[in-house]
Amino acid sequence: MCVEQLRTDTICALSTPPGIGGLAVVRLSGPQAIAIADACFRGKNQLLEARTHTIHYGQIVRADGSTVDHVTAAVFRAPHSYTGEDVVEITCHGGYVMYRLVIETLLEHGARIAEAGEFTRRAFLNGKMDLMQVESVADIIHNQVVAAQELAIKQLGGSFTQWVRTIRDDLERVAAVVEVELDFAHEDLEFADRDELRRRLNAIVEDCRRFIRSYTGAEILRHGLRVGIVGFPNAGKSSLFNALLGRQRAIVSPQPGTTRDYIEEALAIGRALVRLYDTAGFRDSDDAIEVEGIALARSILEQCNVVLVVNDLTEGQNHSDGLAASLRAEFPTIKHMLVQNKCDCVCAVPPRSENEVVLSARTGQGISTLVGQLQQYIEESTAELDRALINERHVAALRIIEQHLVSAIAAVDARLPGECIALDIRTAVEELSTLIGERWTNDLLDRIFAQFCIGK
Numbered sequence: 506m507c508v509e510q511l512r513t514d515t516i517c518a519l520s521t522p523p524g525i526g527g528l529a530v531v532r533l534s535g536p537q538a539i540a541i542a543d544a545c546f547r548g549k550n551q552l553l554e555a556r557t558h559t560i561h562y563g564q565i566v567r568a569d570g571s572t573v574d575h576v577t578a579a580v581f582r583a584p585h586s587y588t589g590e591d592v593v594e595i596t597c598h599g600g601y602v603m604y605r606l607v608i609e610t611l612l613e614h615g616a617r618i619a620e621a622g623e624f625t626r627r628a629f630l631n632g633k634m635d636l637m638q639v640e641s642v643a644d645i646i647h648n649q650v651v652a653a654q655e656l657a658i659k660q661l662g663g664s665f666t667q668w669v670r671t672i673r674d675d676l677e678r679v680a681a682v683v684e685v686e687l688d689f690a691h692e693d694l695e696f697a698d699r700d701e702l703r704r705r706l707n708a709i710v711e712d713c714r715r716f717i718r719s720y721t722g723a724e725i726l727r728h729g730l731r732v733g734i735v736g737f738p739n740a741g742k743s744s745l746f747n748a749l750l751g752r753q754r755a756i757v758s759p760q761p762g763t764t765r766d767y768i769e770e771a772l773a774i775g776r777a778l779v780r781l782y783d784t785a786g787f788r789d790s791d792d793a794i795e796v797e798g799i800a801l802a803r804s805i806l807e808q809c810n811v812v813l814v815v816n817d818l819t820e821g822q823n824h825s826d827g828l829a830a831s832l833r834a835e836f837p838t839i840k841h842m843l844v845q846n847k848c849d850c851v852c853a854v855p856p857r858s859e860n861e862v863v864l865s866a867r868t869g870q871g872i873s874t875l876v877g878q879l880q881q882y883i884e885e886s887t888a889e890l891d892r893a894l895i896n897e898r899h900v901a902a903l904r905i906i907e908q909h910l911v912s913a914i915a916a917v918d919a920r921l922p923g924e925c926i927a928l929d930i931r932t933a934v935e936e937l938s939t940l941i942g943e944r945w946t947n948d949l950l951d952r953i954f955a956q957f958c959i960g961k
């Protein structure tokens with residue numbers, strides 16, 4: 506969609522979820538928003554005459570004179586609105602029918618239905634918010650976790666943008682100083698003190714890394730901590746799954762191989778949601794279905810943050826060590842824990858490392874220790890989340906920025922001429938501008954707005 510079309514059409518959509526409820530809000534935005542709303546509206550005041558930020562009671566009336574609904578219309582005049590354009594928010598009765606009739610009436614008068622995310626896209630194009638604030642709107646709509654919501658609101662307030670702007674401006678100044686040396690290259694002048702330069706670049710790299718690290722925590726807050734339960738058949742995986750959930754969800758059976766695919770359930774631990782996956786047991790199997798289940802378990806682990814390898818203590822404390830080691834090698838980036846299960850059947854054994862928990866899924870002994878460790882992991886992973894809810898796009902950009910700054914530092918260390926240093930810094934500056942959306946392409950916007958729903 507071209508920018509021109511974006512700016513001239515007047516768009517409308519339901520901005521609240523459709524369904525049974527007291528009220529529904531239909532939003533109208535664009536150059537003709539107030540005129541179109543006024544043409545369908547009968548009230549004490551004319552909306553065309555209304556001052557900005559005022560609310561008016563009246564009726565929506567179709568072209569044939571029939572009344573659709575009793576409503577209130579809130580008028581926001583450009584540029585003081587969500588989109589930066591003239592906006593009218595019509596609050597009608599809830600349910601599945603009324604808002605449709607209101608929208609039909611608006612369409613009769615020349616509005617068109619908004620595309621997904623189009624209100625927010627206009628807000629961005631009109632300079633009402635930057636790209637990272639746009640993304641935090643998407644997070645706010647989709648989040649179900651309080652802590653993630655708090656961060657998204659912070660980001661909407663512009664805390665991450667502010668950091669990006671500050672270091673971008675800082676780097677721009679550094680590049681300018683270093684580039685001045687170009688003009689005097691033959692005189693072997695160094696304007697920028699190299700130690701000071703290195704110190705400043707290092708500090709920014711450190712900050713980038715902190716944000717990059719916080720991505721894991723952001724994903725945990727967004728989607729929950731994903732915990733996969735694996736182990737040999739009969740180790741007690743399904744029993745542990747049930748014990749953690751506090752209810753019987755998975756089938757527990759003395760017959761090995763009863764869990765043939767996987768099941769997922771969620772529970773709250775600390776400030777995050779935990780998604781538990783109970784999987785089929787790992788072992789060499791001739792049974793085709795079970796082999797499939799084991800392959801599925803592997804594909805689940807690819808998406809997990811934590812893997813719990815359940816070992817049956819009655820088979821010996823080191824019975825699953827080989828399996829645990831091979832999983833550690835296969836999935837090196839996730840947290841691995843060894844759960845020594847069925848401690849009710851053996852003499853007390855101490856855990857051999859801090860990644861080992863001794864418990865009984867049957868009696869519940871030791872379960873709280875495991876929950877405590879998961880909670881601690883969540884706390885550690887989300888500890889650095891204080892300014893932003895980093896997403897995939899941000900991490901990718903921050904990695905590029907980090908790379909160029911590291912290479913700039915190497916150029917400083919190698920006492921290369923200023924132009925070599927400046928080149929990398931300039932690229933980092935450009936990437937920072939793209940991050941907040943000062944440089945953008947339609948493609949990038951399409952990708953970001955694909956996560957939005959109609960009416961936002």
Ligand SMILES: Nc1nc2c(ncn2[C@@H]2O[C@H](COP(=O)(O)OP(=O)(O)O)[C@@H](O)[C@H]2O)c(=O)[nH]1
Binds near residue numbers: 740744756846848
């Ligand atoms: N004594 C004892 N038995 C357990 C414990 N956990 C599981 N079991 C038993 O071990 C068998 C296999 O359990 P299950 O959860 O189905 O194992 P899975 O195949 O790994 O999912 C069942 O008979 C369970 O009752 C435990 O902590 N103590």
Ligand SMILES: [Mg+2]
Binds near residue numbers: 743744755
């Ligand atoms: Mg099972």
